Amino acid sequence: MSKKPLGKDKFGMQKVMRLSDYFGDSLGQFALNAISGLVGQLTYFYTDKVGMAAGAVATMFLIAKYLMHLRI
Numbered sequence: 001m002s003k004k005p006l007g008k009d010k011f012g013m014q015k016v017m018r019l020s021d022y023f024g025d026s027l028g029q030f031a032l033n034a035i036s037g038l039v040g041q042l043t044y045f046y047t048d049k050v051g052m053a054a055g056a057v058a059t060m061f062l063i064a065k066y067l068m069h070l071r072i
Contacts, residue, residue, distance in 0.1 A: 003018075006018065039061065042057075042061075043057055043061075
């Protein structure tokens with residue numbers, strides 16, 4: 001089942017996304033923004049409150065990301 005063509009906008013430019021595409025993209029952007037904020041807050045906590053070195057925090061996050069990639 002093929003979707004109908006999108007057509008052109010009021011300026012004559014070809015449309016490339018539907019409203020549902022914009023909605024899905026906005027949900028993805030929200031999730032990325034939330035995770036970025038969380039990582040920033042955790043970095044602040046570990047460096048300023050706990051007193052860890054920034055390199056140690058970065059290494060810890062790198063190892064955690066690698067282990068999550070392996071799904072251990």
